[in-house]
Amino acid sequence: MALLQLQEPGETTAPHEHRLAVGIDLGTTNSLVASVRNGISVCLNDAEGRSMLPSVVHYPRAGATLVGRGAQAFQVDDPRNTLVSVKRFMGRGVKDVTHIESMPYDFVDTEGMLRFRTAAGVKTPVEVSAEILKHLRERAEASLGGPLVGAVITVPAYFDDAQRQATKDAARLAGLNVLRLLNEPTAAAVAYGLENASEGVYAIYDLGGGTFDISILKLSRGVFEVMSTNGDASLGGDDFDHRVFCWILDQSGVAPVSDSDARRLQAMARRAKERLSTEEEAQVRVSLSTGDEVDLTLTRETFVDITRTLVNKTLAPVRKALRDADLSVDEIKGVVMVGGATRMLHLQQAVGEFFGQSPLTNLDPDKVVALGAAMQANVLAGNRTADDDWLLLDVIPLSLGIETMGGLVEKIVPRNSTIPIAKAQEFTTFKDGQTAMAIHVVQGERELVSGCRSLARFELRGIPPMTAGAARIRVSYQVDADGLLAVTAREMSSGVEAQVVVKPSYGLADDEIADMLKAGFENAGEDAKARAVRELQVEGERLLEAVQQALLADGVLLDAQERAGIDAAMAALRKAVTATDAKALRKALDGLSRQTDAFAARRMDKSIRTALAGHKINELKV
């Protein structure tokens, strides 16, 4: 197959044209950034040579926001303004968070996504995550020596639409062009599969700081096909820490403790857990602000005992994933362990027993996701070479449905469907002259709306007034390759496109993001308008380059008139990008896009024909 792959002109870029792209593992406890350098994926380190950035953000009363170890220093003394494990709150409301009572934050209980009241004002989890991403972007730009073309950001495979959207919004706030949201286990599979040239069906068991994923993938001739995925978006190493923390409180009898003592004990609990991955017992010795002394010994046996239910909690999703993939345990060729929490020995043992084979732990479980994401980013940015001929086929982790009469859910897209995927439904009006209707989209497996996650309410407006039952409104649900849903609607008899207004249940509205972006620029002493113009210019240059390459490769598909139209639109855009008129830029951009629509479709047709022709040649060879 690889031998027959025709390299299109303009597809490969010369070494000096290498586009800078990174993979970012935005983790619950630690985050990393990696990039492909000289053909090898490497993690990018900070000035002290460390790759892992603690996912901690500190908002001081005055001065600049601190991220990472600098922020960590305030964890004990100023817990309210020092946010840790913020990933747990992405796309979530106050009611969704477990152990919220033991968290030292000042939550703003609003509708939708929760917010924190900090010394620097009210912050959403999206803004906090954006600080982490911005820090990593700056590290990468300094390390690679230039602005980034784009980034692949990883998310837990089991993240729902709201959590994915929140992650993408955070990247946007951080000034990153998101090439793709990539599922963490899939990213790990890329790094593992390419390194070991693996073929067959693999299970990726990914227990991070706050999330658990299991993905079953089929690796075959460069295609990574996710067969099923399952997990628990609020189960991770943090929960093991919490069990130890509770054990400490219980054994020492010091409860209740202050916020800063709680942070101190949580840090001790984590350290004890980590020590038990190599040693038989761990000391917990700490003096609290009350003068109380804690001095305990946690044995591995006790640790196994108090965390057994958590280990078992990961195995139920594993069973479900296998069933959805229609596979039995003995059909799994290998089990790859990902995430720092998989260092726990009793966890490795339990997974080994379940699968009847020792899990694979030869890759650094902390880095493998970032490394895989960087490989994918490199390819998506357009640095593909003949060696990078792999393809990822991923799935949607949870079913999408809409609310029907009586609070029931009608499934539209079943879980584990390969993305991108689209579905359409037809509705009608039930009142004379009705011009609007609402659709409530939910995600989850339950039959009742109350048992699923509410994603958004879509209001369709601008339906032409007709008698009841006469309108035929076709609603299309499109899930893209990032696993994100978009809804469009059209009245079929008149062809009128209905206006869709989205009210996300746990997300941020577009104008909120715009405000945050604006505030961000102003904070950085930038003029929002100038920034917007610069972004349009970059977009214009990107489009010009893309069209130029397309013309080089497939210019023959156009007749003289079409070619002239595109040339004129290109000339107009080329002129516009040298000026600073935002309106003119937007117009020229749209103009060239419109001119190239038909061309894009024709190129795709040609690609498919080539694919099938190649297929037939393959058959002849056999």
Place this chain on the structure above:
Amino acid sequence: MDLQQDYFSLFGLPQGFDIDKDRLEQAYRDCQAQVHPDRHAHRSDAEKRVSMQWATHVNEAYRTLRKPLLRARYMLSLRGVDAGIETNTAMAPAFLIEQMEWREGVEEAREGGDVSDLEHMRQRLDLHERELHQNLSGQLAEDVTDGELAADTVRRLMFIEKLQVEIDDALEALED
């Protein structure tokens, strides 16, 4: 070559209920290798949009042809027969009674927590499903112009699938 073309032609396969699964999979992968959004991430928005449309279409085509029941329904729809409508009224009373008995059996096993009984029923259904698939290959042959026999088999398969889902759900609930 366009989005209106039938799924068999899209993958370069002969139209028929019996399908070469390896060839289908290979053709699917070859198509996705060209159209998938990951192949066009660095291109213009117009090309990205077309890419998503095509990748969506190719996924839908693959899903339809891969699953026997969907494949059969699709083949009937190409002949202008919608097998899904008026499911109940079109079925023979004996079949419907049999279905009710099955359903009661599943319900009983679920309430009694009888895993082996559920698994046994699942196996029997799977066997029956395979028999019906074999029937379809003749009923959907090119020279058969009347789609009614195939439509009846498809409706039976839809009932069976529903039961299989119920059993799987019951097994899952017992596991948790």
